[in-house]
Amino acid sequence: MTGGTFEDITAVQQMISSCTGAILTSLLVTPFDVVKIRLQSQKVPLVKGKCFLYCNGLMDHLCTCLNGGNNGYWYKRKVPGPYKGTVDAMMQITRHEGLRSLWSGLPPTLVMAVPATVVYFSCYEHFRNLFGYSAGLTENDWWKPIMAGASARTLAVFAISPLEMVRTKMQSEQLNYSQVLTAVQHTVREGGMVKSMYRGLTPTLLRDVPFSAFYWFGYEGMKSVILQKSLSHKMTTVESFCCGAVSGGIAAILTLPFDVIKTHRQITIGERRIRGSQEVTSTLRLIIQLYQREGIHALFAGLVPRVVKVAPACAIMISSYEYFKNFFKTRNRELREMDICREF
Template structure:
């Protein structure tokens, strides 16, 4: 009689061990949901800072029709073209609203007071339409690439696998979203209807070939590929070190947050020259997109910048870049890891319940 509880206990232990293996591998849908939640949280936090930055820029040098600027929600840089101020488009011109701000803090106070709290998230909804799917593709692709390469954090020889996985994911995500971003920019710059934009896209492809749909793809990869490789290498290195030191299998939320901030800051500093070139290049492409003149090559742009402003131009904007990238990376990766942890727990409990039900039958 005494053997019965022992046998029951052994069966529970075996079921628990089997469920641990199943729970570790979350489903692709759960990976997508995890990255989606992180994307939304990141955008909600970072967007107000970029809205204030653009409003201060517009105050210092008012935008005129055809001017382009980069708007970032913490996940993607979106090229925006200044409109001409007619009544139809007036509601979308949040960047041209009249105000006088003494500085960043003053802008954070006056914008909600005079225009409503939601004004700090002006321009966010349309950019989320692309930013969230792009982030889902990026993180899901990274996870699958890392798994396909057989990455094992306990092996020091596997240090290169997060780099390759990050680069692969970034190239794929950028390639998928680049044509949509081009269409969005052209639609905004020329104020075209959906029917007119399709005609414009067809005409553009006939004139410059299918590669015209990926206009701006190169400058985007110029920064994002090195950043992605360095970021994932840094994050996985920090993660491996912490887990080995504490003999654990998962990071806490705080550890993920700090790891994302550290790796994001490091990658941002190293890739700053690429970011400067990419910003100038994208703005130039946006300004010629609605005209017949051709954009100069990236190398011509680099030589012009060097000739006009010297080598130091490649290292401008370090503090603003870090202040935006560090929290964005920290929020994104910690939310992503935390969501995956919740899904693993949910899968584990569901597996135990299923096994219990089968044993009772």
């Protein structure tokens, strides 16, 4: 935050706010994605080396099936069944594997998701203040949340992409920490620093940057309307939650074709990397192939699941982030007032 009034929060308090939101979002969203993957593997069994996406509500992570068949492993966990639906899957997993299985795979992904979220929200606040945005989408301010959101997401993607490559390599090849440095060095020697560490960057940017721009434009717009009508000039947690859900849902719909391309591209890259092939289909060629093979509707597949996953995640993240920001602002103001009283 750029320094101004005494109500500003410190950098550490802002990090705590975004960390808390990230952890809470992951804890609440991860079980649903674990169940989704189990249900999908029931219809189409995962084979050894097959890549798939796992989401903890904050980031998509490329994972690899470590065994094959109906009793294959997902993230070193068995895939029992059959499941009759989401609720039945949750009950069976809890009964046979324990409650912790609903959060299997979460700890290692949080190692990247939490720092990425801190970078993202901190950069957004910085760029928003740098552009001079205050608290309303006036005639001249509408572009500022768009540019701040797009810039912040771009930096976050660049920061986390090399770590995601390392994490995927460790998980797919079952490397320990002492082996990963050697593997990364070999990969860089074979393909070059930029090509190796940022492979798959283009489709990620194509989805995440527009999503962030649409999301913050929608959220800040609804927030400004609420603040104009609010006597306290503050949003409640419920209002923040609803604004986050609506703006996240709309952004998810608008960027759905980019999400489809990113998913196909990321899985293709992961499977080719595991097989040792250097050939990677370009993003543009993948779009053409999808269109020729399945038609225009292929680019809009999975609309409902994406909105159902993204909207609550955005709502939980932004409402918890705003709650703790307001908490620290109030606390800082009270401490400042106490200091003033002591001076007198």
